[in-house]
Amino acid sequence: MAKLLVTGGYGFIGSNFVNYWLRNYPDDSLLNLDKMTYAADENYVDESLKSKNYSFVRGDIADKELVMSITAEVDTVINFAAESHVDNAINEPSAFVKSNYLGVFNLLEAARKRDLRFHQVSTDEVYGSLSLDSSDKFGDGSCYSPRNPYSATKAAADLLVRAYFNTYGIKATISNCSNNFGPHQHPEKLVPKTILNAVGNRKIPLYGDGKQVRDWIYVEDHVRGIELILGRGKIGESYLISAENERRNVEVVNEILGLLKKERSLIEFVSDRPGHDVRYALDSSKMRSIGWAPRYEFQNALKETVRHYLDEFNLYSRKTSRQGK
Ligand SMILES: NC(=O)c1ccc[n+]([C@@H]2O[C@H](COP(=O)([O-])OP(=O)(O)OC[C@H]3O[C@@H](n4cnc5c(N)ncnc54)[C@H](O)[C@@H]3O)[C@@H](O)[C@H]2O)c1
Known part of the structure; x- marks a missing residue:
């Protein structure tokens, strides 16, 4: 039985993950840490799934003391918490640096000190843009080339995760997913x-x-991809999730x-x-090689x-x- 900390579990993808997990792994304990920004909503987690194994703390991953104390009782961290809207990043980037970069730094420090399994939920936007008239795709090993403050903070966080794996050997994986759609956005x-x-x-x-x-993917297919990486992903690796659509x-x-x-x-x-x-487009062959395929x-x-x-x-x-x- 795992003890999960899910950050950003009242946002779009986070809440779909929480509902999926509570439904499929009712014996795991799941702690949802969410700052409850404008993007979050408590209605997104199904009341009927909230058992004694589910708990919620309203708080900020950029709060170092809170992150250290809250991780005392967990073994796995899945980080969905982020400022996610590119327009907001262009108008007011500071919250993006704080949540998307410093927040991840705090989670990584907790993962290092407490020997936690850590998964960073990231985006295809870290790779930058492809030309409209090409059929190129970003793949495993493509260079990062973020082009706006949102994607730059996500790319910076990914690099920090990789550095923590290389330097301290933390048990980390990253997923870079394409554009999601579905409930709770x-x-x-x-x-x-x-x-x-x-x-x-x-x-x-x-x-x-x-x-x-x-490159559009239904949110539950993304959630199932993260589930698979947690189970079968190789520590230290990044996985590109895309329905190639x-x-x-x-x-x-x-x-x-x-x-x-x-x-x-x-x-x-x-x-x-x-x-x-x-244009964004991802080659998902590495995900498919570990047994994932979109269902929707x-x-x-x-x-x-x-x-x-x-x-x-x-x-x-x-x-x-x-x-x-
Ligand atoms: N939406 C997409 O298409 C997409 C695609 C690929 C990757 N991602 C990534 O997935 C993750 C979730 O994206 P989303 O679309 O669900 O975003 P969202 O904006 O809908 O939800 C983000 C959640 O994180 C919470 N949050 C924000 N800052 C926080 C902080 N400092 N501390 C604690 N909680 C905080 C918010 O309150 C909200 O509940 C993000 O990391 C994003 O970069 C999104």
């Missing part, structure tokens, strides 16, 4: 924003010409509009984000996702809307 991001705006017949802002390519942003928006039977005239092309990455087909998962946001419309429409990723 904040309406600042492209998919929920498109759904909520379309339902309200409001304009859907799309950066530039909307032709940027993202490239779509232009405008195509994703058009698919959602089609599902909702709304007009494409709701799309409003707006000035591009500074330094906007045009894009169109069906998108349909389920749309249904979720419609069912929970009041919950999400209360949250502030900003631009999409």
